[in-house]
Amino acid sequence: MEKKVLLAENQPEFGAGLEKALEMTPADVVYEIRDSGMKGRGGAGFPTGVKWNLAGASSSDVKYVICNADEGEPGTFKDRLLLEKYSERLIEGMAIGGYAIGGSHGIIYLRAEYPYLIPAIEKARKNLMNKGLLGENIKGSGFSFDVEIRPGAGAYVCGEETSLIESLEGKRGEPRNKPPYPVNSGYLAKPTIVNNVETFCAVPHIILNGSGWYSDLGAGDCTGTKLFSISGDVEKPGVYEIPMGAPLKDLLELAGAKDVQAVQVGGASGSTIPASEIHRALSFKDLPPGGSVIVFNNSVDMIEVLANFMEFFVHESCGQCTPCREGNLRLMDAIHLIINGDICCVESLTPFFELAETMKLSSKCGLGQTSANCFIDIINNFVELSGECECGECNCEGGDE
Amino acid sequence: MARNPQEIVADSISEFGNGRERIMQILTRVNNELSYVPSEAIEAIADATGVSAAEVYSVVTFYSFFSTEPRGRNIVRLCSTISCAMAGQGEVLDALIEEFGIEPFETTEDYRLTIETTPCIGLCDQAPAMLVNGEPHVKLTPEKACEIVRGLE
Numbered sequence: 417m418e419k420k421v422l423l424a425e426n427q428p429e430f431g432a433g434l435e436k437a438l439e440m441t442p443a444d445v446v447y448e449i450r451d452s453g454m455k456g457r458g459g460a461g462f463p464t465g466v467k468w469n470l471a472g473a474s475s476s477d478v479k480y481v482i483c484n485a486d487e488g489e490p491g492t493f494k495d496r497l498l499l500e501k502y503s504e505r506l507i508e509g510m511a512i513g514g515y516a517i518g519g520s521h522g523i524i525y526l527r528a529e530y531p532y533l534i535p536a537i538e539k540a541r542k543n544l545m546n547k548g549l550l551g552e553n554i555k556g557s558g559f560s561f562d563v564e565i566r567p568g569a570g571a572y573v574c575g576e577e578t579s580l581i582e583s584l585e586g587k588r589g590e591p592r593n594k595p596p597y598p599v600n601s602g603y604l605a606k607p608t609i610v611n612n613v614e615t616f617c618a619v620p621h622i623i624l625n626g627s628g629w630y631s632d633l634g635a636g637d638c639t640g641t642k643l644f645s646i647s648g649d650v651e652k653p654g655v656y657e658i659p660m661g662a663p664l665k666d667l668l669e670l671a672g673a674k675d676v677q678a679v680q681v682g683g684a685s686g687s688t689i690p691a692s693e694i695h696r697a698l699s700f701k702d703l704p705p706g707g708s709v710i711v712f713n714n715s716v717d718m719i720e721v722l723a724n725f726m727e728f729f730v731h732e733s734c735g736q737c738t739p740c741r742e743g744n745l746r747l748m749d750a751i752h753l754i755i756n757g758d759i760c761c762v763e764s765l766t767p768f769f770e771l772a773e774t775m776k777l778s779s780k781c782g783l784g785q786t787s788a789n790c791f792i793d794i795i796n797n798f799v800e801l802s803g804e805c806e807c808g809e810c811n812c813e814g815g816d817e
Numbered sequence: 818m819a820r821n822p823q824e825i826v827a828d829s830i831s832e833f834g835n836g837r838e839r840i841m842q843i844l845t846r847v848n849n850e851l852s853y854v855p856s857e858a859i860e861a862i863a864d865a866t867g868v869s870a871a872e873v874y875s876v877v878t879f880y881s882f883f884s885t886e887p888r889g890r891n892i893v894r895l896c897s898t899i900s901c902a903m904a905g906q907g908e909v910l911d912a913l914i915e916e917f918g919i920e921p922f923e924t925t926e927d928y929r930l931t932i933e934t935t936p937c938i939g940l941c942d943q944a945p946a947m948l949v950n951g952e953p954h955v956k957l958t959p960e961k962a963c964e965i966v967r968g969l970e
Contacts, residue, residue: 587837731881
């Protein structure tokens with residue numbers, strides 16, 4: 417069942433959340449967000465209030481509020497919709513974040529694929545400025561805040577927050593070593609919060625309605641609602657908002673998925689599950705909910721899907737660390753061997769599964785740590801190997817020995 | 818008549834400033850206006866920001882949307898990720914290749930057109946999709962895509 421908050425028809429007036437926040441102390445704003453239990457909507461799921469608390473406690477006269485509008489996970493387009501229609505809400509949420517941590521500079525890092533959204537964002541900024549909800553001394557509170565849009569240039573890895581910061585600083589978008597974390601030393605070495613578009617859009621609603629209201633929207637400690645972009649073999653692809661923790665099958669029903677073979681949740685780096693598991697919950701404890709759900713019906717050859725994803729990761733690995741740079745290439749090799757019929761049994765894939773594990777453990781950032789997920793899931797669940805072994809090296813049933 | 822790279826860099830710097838953190842904005846401006854980032858622009862950015870030309874070059878080559886080689890004045894970026902692939906992106910690409918006589922990442926001899934394939938552009942709900950000079954075109958068929966590209970200046 418849909419539960420519309422961010423996408424509700426009747427929205428609170430833009431700026432109402434900010435005006436209410438300005439009557440609270442910054443610490444109370446942070447606590448309200450923390451008590452809501454909201455976890456970052458970009459996919460990693462770090463608690464937003466905890467992030468803000470750390471940045472708020474960091475001492476500096478300059479702090480930055482950065483919106484990660486670099487959604488690049490294959491199958492994700494929820495932030496496109498928010499930027500197009502709710503940029504005022506987004507900027508309002510960023511301003512509340514600025515007030516909470518003590519920062520006056522907002523930056524929207526917009527992916528290069530979305531230049532046509534710039535006018536909508538600029539218009540939203542102007543509207544808020546005209547209402548006195550942005551700029552110097554907002555509503556006489558003494559708090560000032562403004563945002564600027566900064567372009568990406570087509571690099572998936574820049575969705576990783578330290579890569580994004582590197583890019584903003586005019587460098588190659590290669591992830592940083594952590595610590596220090598951005599909350600202590602981020603953009604230009606100043607305390608910085610980086611949050612997803614959807615996260616910032618939810619903030620004014622939480623401030624207006626309270627943390628208790630927000631946590632009641634979800635299930636257990638997976639609080640609030642969540643936007644999902646759904647595409648692939650469905651009748652009604654699009655963006656749907658449902659309570660966090662709802663079963664995947666609810667979403668599939670909304671979008672009209674039929675003859676389901678597999679569903680990928682959380683994009684290429686997420687989980688790929690068979691139709692028998694669609695009762696599972698969209699929550700940080702079960703199926704980690706990024707923004708993307710892609711449905712594959714029974715006519716789809718899943719090894720081709722896997723090849724498509726692996727090509728993506730080979731292209732998007734930044735090349736800085738070896739497990740990711742080389743690992744994705746080797747997994748691609750394995751996929752080609754399977755497609756060409758040169759791999760007979762799961763046993764001969766053992767070195768590749770070991771490599772996948774190594775990549776998870778030793779890659780520097782989330783890209784290499786998760787890119788092998790689709791390889792493991794799809795090979796294990798959806799790929800039937802011939803079993804007619806001629807390699808003479810393994811012990812499988814088709815083997816020579 | 819295209820402006821010279823130094824002029825674009827100088828203009829961008831007067832608008833954005835000459836801090837290193839402005840490099841992406843300056844590069845984007847140059848890349849959008851000239852379809853690529855020529856070495857003269859890299860030198861000019863290096864001079865203005867105090868970052869070495871080698872390092873500016875390393876930034877340019879990191880990002881897919883930037884190019885150090887001249888490209889067409891129209892750039893078509895056809896999404897090649899799975900939702901678009903499942904919706905018939907392959908046929909669209911084949912039709913473009915056949916009609917315009919260039920493979921992905923090639924440019925026509927008259928520099929009218931460059932075709933690229935690109936990872937997910939966030940239009941999966943309206944697949945297959947492409948960006949033409951940054952503008953989205955969705956629910957493509959081979960005929961529709963060719964017609965759009967034919968109509969470019």
